[in-house]
Each structure stands twice: as structure tokens, then as C-alpha cells.
Amino acid sequence: METLLNVNNLVTSFRTAKEKIQAVRGVSFSVDKGETLCIVGESGCGKSITTLSIMGLLPDNGEISEGSITFQGQELTKKKEEEMRRHRGNDISMIFQEPMTALNPVFTVGYQIMEPLNLHTNLGKNEKRKRAVELLNQVGLSNPEKTLKKYPHELSGGMRQRVMIAISLACNPSLLIADEPTTALDVTIQAQILDLIDDLKEKMGMGVLMVTHDMGVVAEVADRVMVMYAGNVVETGTVKEVFENPSHPYTKGLLASVPNVDEEDHSLEAIPGTLPNLNEKIAGCRFHPRCPYAMDKCRKEDPPHFRITDQQQSKCWLHEEVPSHESTHKAYS
């Protein structure tokens, strides 16, 4: 499969009054054409910052301090703002978490859908209108002609998220970044939106990078999963591998904290402790203070990524040698 996006050793840091703190600490991954990669982790683990780094939309005090991001073979971190602007909303587009506030309240839906077309294409007025109607049809909004004239406050949350998706698809992007696109929606609407993204991905052959903290979403849409903790990638693998054979204690913890209605005696397990602050200095593995398997080595040395299968990798000393899954499963079950 053709690689669309390749992120290598990305370090993103923020300047604060006192010091420079790292929100993303050397993250590497790739997204292929037609593939969905889900980034999973708790709030504050650096998943959104990773996506904003790709978009070149970091806040003013943030910067990519190391690493490379290549998109379709082009290095993005070296590009000037104007060059990045031409990618945004064009071949890389993004949808956000809050459909209620992500649309500008003072412009009509039509204006907002046609805006990327104004910016990135030479279509005439009628063609743009036609494309906008087509997009609204594509995202399943009935009566598109009428919807074009509406303002965001006249639409429900689900409808607004569909409009957001229509906006992001306007210029046929090769890569769609979705930052928690369903978190703010009702469960029934969530499923519809996820199906929609999945469908469109199939039809248009896009690569999708989806950020979520919801394991249910991952199971539904992901081809591959990348688990992040405190700015690091702790585990990657295919959905099947990660769900059936989670190899990092943090991934196990995440899976154990998802309700399961199929198993009667399933009890929810919370991961003890909280995510460390970005500026907290932790020797060794950053997860060790919360890890039930922490060993002396974990407190001293930061583990590298150990390859488990062709696709699966884990940043955990437990996999230094060939792991025995039996022993590592017990602590959370």
C-alpha cells in the first residue's frame, strides 16, 4: 500500500514563561492510502498536538523542535506558512471535536462549504454551488438546497458535524484528520458519523487519521491503532493485534476500562493515578508510576520500541525478550 503520511521522531514543544516543555516526545507513525489509523490515549497525552503539528496549526507558543513529517513525499516541517496554507482544507483536511462551535455562527452553511472551493479551486460560481449540493448529499443531509441557506444555529449537532465533514471533503483530500469527531454527539449519531467517514474513505481512497479516547470507536473504524501516553507512542499494531493481544500495560489498562456487556462478571478497571504533567521529570519509562508491572529497570531506563510482530510494537521492557502473555494478563483481569 502506498504511504501517504510519514511522521518520524516528531517532537513538539511549547514555550512557557519558565521553560520549554515537550508535549510530543519523538512520535513516529505512518498512514497509508485507504487506511484508518486511530491514535488513542487519555486527554493530554499529546494526540491532538500531533495532529495540529501535521496541519501546521500549533498555537503561537508551540513549535516542532525535531523530526520530520512527509506527506506524499514532501517534507511539511520545512514548508513556509503560505505553502502549508495551500495544503490545508485542500489535500489535507481536518474535522474537529465540537460540531456545536466549530462552524462560524455568522455565515451560512453554503458560504462555509464553498469557502475551501474559493480558496483552492478555480470553479465558477454555479459549479461551486453544484459541488456544495453534491457534498451535502454525500454526507446524507436531506434537502441540500435549503441547508445551504441555513445558519449553523438552525442545525442539530449531528447535522453540523455532517456539514463539517462536507467542508473537509470539499476539495477531495487525500488525508482526513479527524480529532474526536464523535465525542460530542449522541451514541446513535456517533455510529452514523463513523459509518459515513468509513464509507467516504472507501469511496475516495483517503487515508484517515482519527484521534479518539474511545476504544469503541477504534474497534469500529480503525485498521491500525497507535496508543499514546504522556507524549510517547507506547504501542502500535493492527486493531486485531492490539485488541486481542495488548502488549503494553497501558493498553491493557485502557481496554480493561471499557465496559463489556457480553461478559456478565466483567468489572471495570480504572488505571490508577493520573497522567503526569508535561513538565514533570520522570526517570525511566513515563508510565512506570502507574504501571502494575513496574520493575527496577523501568524506573531507570526509558524503554525503546520492541517489535512483537510484523506490525505490532511495544515500548515496554516486558518485551525485551520474547514475552510470555500468560503472566502479563493477570494484573488487570
Place this chain on the structure above:
Amino acid sequence: MVGLIANRFLQLVLLLFGISFLVFMSMHFAPGDPATIIGGPTATESDLAAIRAELGLNDPVLLQYFDYIRGVVQGDLGYSFQNNQSVSEAIATRFPQTLNLAIASMVVAILIGVPAGIISAIKQNSWFDVSSTTIALAGISIPNFWLGAMLILVFSVQLQWLPVGGLNAPFWSIEGMKQLILPAITLGTASAAMIARMSRSAMLEVIRADYIRTAKAKGVKRNAVVWIHALRNAMIPVITVIGLNFGFLLGGTIITEQVFAINGVGRLMIDAIAARDFPVVQGTVLLVATLFVVVNLLVDIIYAFIDPRISYD
């Protein structure tokens, strides 16, 4: 929209009744007798009695008030005690000066205040932001009479670029514009400062909004993000401040008119108060109140055009 206008009109009528009553009563119970002022220091007691009888000041106060209101309802604001000129006429000759000055001051205030506030917000904590915020604070704090006097001293007396005072040439003539510059700056400074502060805080809130991030993610250019996506959203509180300020300015600005010898409504009012010229005081106060309500109505109507979420139906 029609409902809003009708509603405001009704409010205005009630408000004018209330205000006219308060002003009427406070003028009548305040110390000072119009007859002694009209009669002058040489008037005898019988002269004064004759004057009082002629002005109807011997009637019970409430009766005087109802007589006055009956006139007002018919469009008759009464006649000045001082020179028997009709109050409507006195206001009509003075109001254009005040209107010119108010509009010119507002233009100055908006042209300085809005861009300064917006640039401060998008370059928060830069040297521009710090200095404009400081200047804005100074602008609000400096008293008009001092600023006006200093401007006259520098630009009229020392440099002799602009006239010392007066506002009698038509405003479209060069002379008229020259006459307007200093008073407009004097009056506009405080408004500019208020508008700048409000624009800055409104803009700071808006540029952190999710839809601004959406606009950036679409590839909208930096300037267009600010001037198209953010500005309209940030304008609502700014327009409120502009409306309030304009309302105040239209009511005549006593100090600035005094400093620059402009025969506006403010001066008319202050002279009338000094001379206990009840009908003129009443008339000018009613004018000020009416203008204030009308300007605020206009502001509400503008809201609906700027923000589609606001509807008065």
C-alpha cells in the same frame, strides 16, 4: 422587527413622561427663581410678581406640568423665559452643531479604536498591545477640558494650524472641517479608548473560538481569518459601546462645547439651567432622552444584521 420598533416606541413614550416629570419637579423645587433672573438686579417686588404671573409660575406645580405636557403632545415645547424664542427653534438652530461634532468624534473614535483594539488582540503582549492599552487607559482618564485646552494651546495658539474655537462654517467646507478637528479629537479620545478596550477583549475571545481554528484548517489566509471570520463575531459588544457613546455625544457635550465655544445643545442646556429657563431645560432633556433611545434602537437593529442568531420576530 416591527414589534421591536413598536415596543421601543412605547417604552420611549413612558420614559419621556417619567423624565419630563422628574426634570420639571426638580427644576421647580430647586432654589433660584426665574423671575429674579429675568427681571435683573433692579427689579422691584411688583415687577417680579408681574413676571411670575406672566410665566404662569403662580399656578400649582402639577397644573403647570399638565399644561406643559399638553403642549408637548401637540408638538409645542414652549417658549424660552429669556428671549421668548420657541424652544423647538432654539434646539433646531443648535442641534446641527452638536450632530456634526458627535458624528466627527465618533468617526475619530471608530477609526482609531477598532483597528487599535484588533491589532492589540492579534498581537497580544507585543509592544503595540502594551502601548495601545496604556494609551487607552490614559485616553479614558484624561479630562476633556484639559485635553481640549492643550490641543488649542499647541495647534491653535503655538502652531496656528487650526482655529481656536467656533463651529459656524458648513461642515463640508475646508473651514468647517478645520473647526471640527480639535473638538472631534478631544471628544473622540475617550470613546476611542473605550472602543479599543472593548474591541481588544472581544477579539481576544473570538480568535480562540473553535470556528477560527476551523477557518485556519480550511486554508483561509491569516488576514482573512481576522477580518472576515473573527471581526463580525467580535463586533457585537463593540457596537454596543459605540451606540452608548454616540448616544452620550448626541446629548451635547457641555465641556467640549464650552472649551471650543461651540453653540451646541450642551451649551444651550447649561445656559438654560443657569438662567432657570425651565422650558428650554425641559426641551433639551427630552431631546437627549429621545436620541438616546433611538440610537439604542438602531444598535439593536444592527445586531440583527450582524448576527443571524438574533431575531426579534
